[in-house]
Amino acid sequence: MHDRIQEGAVIPAKPPNGKFVLDVNKSIPAVLISNGVGITPMLSMAKACTRLNPNRPIWFVHGARDGRFHAFRDEVKAMQQQNPNLQIHYRYSRPRAEDEGHYHSVGYVDASLIKELVGPEAEFFMCGSPPFMQSLMAGLKEWGVPDERVFFESFGKPMNVSSEKQPAAEVTNGKVKQAEIVFADSGKTLTWREGDGSILEFAEANNINPPYSCRAGICGTCMCQIKEGEVAYQETPTAAIDKGSVLICISQPGTSRVVLDV
Ligand code: FES
Incomplete structure (x- = not known):
């Protein structure tokens, strides 16, 4: 905002909505x-x-x-x-x-x-x-x-979002136990294992530092393109996701090989 928005600019914005609302006028605790x-x-x-x-x-x-x-x-x-x-x-x-x-x-x-x-x-x-x-x-x-x-x-239950078809991988409850992740922009190919957390956490643990903000699938800051494979979301994303992109803060590999533009 500080770098790009000038005084007088018009920024379209939506008002708050949803059902998670507290009525301040009630007296019940x-x-x-x-x-x-x-x-x-x-x-x-x-x-x-x-x-x-x-x-x-x-x-x-x-x-x-x-x-x-x-x-x-x-x-x-x-x-x-x-x-x-x-x-x-x-x-x-x-x-x-x-x-x-x-x-x-x-x-x-x-x-x-x-x-x-x-x-x-x-x-x-x-x-x-x-x-x-x-x-x-x-x-x-x-x-x-x-x-x-x-x-x-609620951000809902885990779901799978696919990009391209991948060969069948070893899967437990819809998620793979082990996968090769290619962080293409960083030039690193690493083996992710069950227990390594989200793709974002795994990247950070390997000295790759993609941008992030909410770490909860809400803001879209961690969105990156997926070139190959699929991810399995741990929570339903709230952010609008571009076609061919994924949020890595709330996802794990969904196929045995995932190639990301990170
Ligand atoms: S960091 Fe906000 S959606 Fe991933």
């Missing part, structure tokens, strides 16, 4: 539950409530590995100074010694924790990784929370 980058919509919801209806009780429950992976920690705490009805619970799965005093419990955010903190008479908003949300949704259902009081932002 709102429980905002997130992990990882799922914290971002929760921040907006908590801010909106603090500004427009601070009487609505809010629980802000967030899970992170440790303080290094915890965005907006101090910003949410600062919001609490302005809103006595905002309560916070941070849970770290692997806290470091220097995180002492910055988190409330150790482990993963799950339905048992939510039950300890609040009663079932609330609205529940969730945003985070698919396994995190699946476990929470099952827990809330078991607890008897009706579906109409559960809201979530």
Whole structure:
């Protein structure tokens, strides 16, 4: 934006939409539950409530590995100074010694924790990784929370996106266990194995540094052309993907050989 947009330029933009919306005017408690980058919509919801209806009780429950992976920690705490009805619970799965005093419990955010903190008479908003949300949704259902009081932002289930046909590869649950990835622009051909993570993570581990931003299939920054093979998405991409391109932040090889313009 700074390099290319001049004063007076017109930028087309869409307004926010979707169903993951908190009605600030209600009085029933709102429980905002997130992990990882799922914290971002929760921040907006908590801010909106603090500004427009601070009487609505809010629980802000967030899970992170440790303080290094915890965005907006101090910003949410600062919001609490302005809103006595905002309560916070941070849970770290692997806290470091220097995180002492910055988190409330150790482990993963799950339905048992939510039950300890609040009663079932609330609205529940969730945003985070698919396994995190699946476990929470099952827990809330078991607890008897009706579906109409559960809201979530989901990136969906893994899916396969193909470019060209490839010979059959060794596949487990739709994904290959091992694949040769050619990072054509970098001049590197490397063997990816199950457990090496997304193609982006694998590239970074091998000193190839493609551009990225959200690492969640939303922004499109990591999009690159696929010259050969297929990828298997770990989550359904949200970004619009150009024909013949893939998002490497949320995908793994889907065939035994993948050639990328990276
Ligand atoms: S880094 Fe944002 S879509 Fe991959």
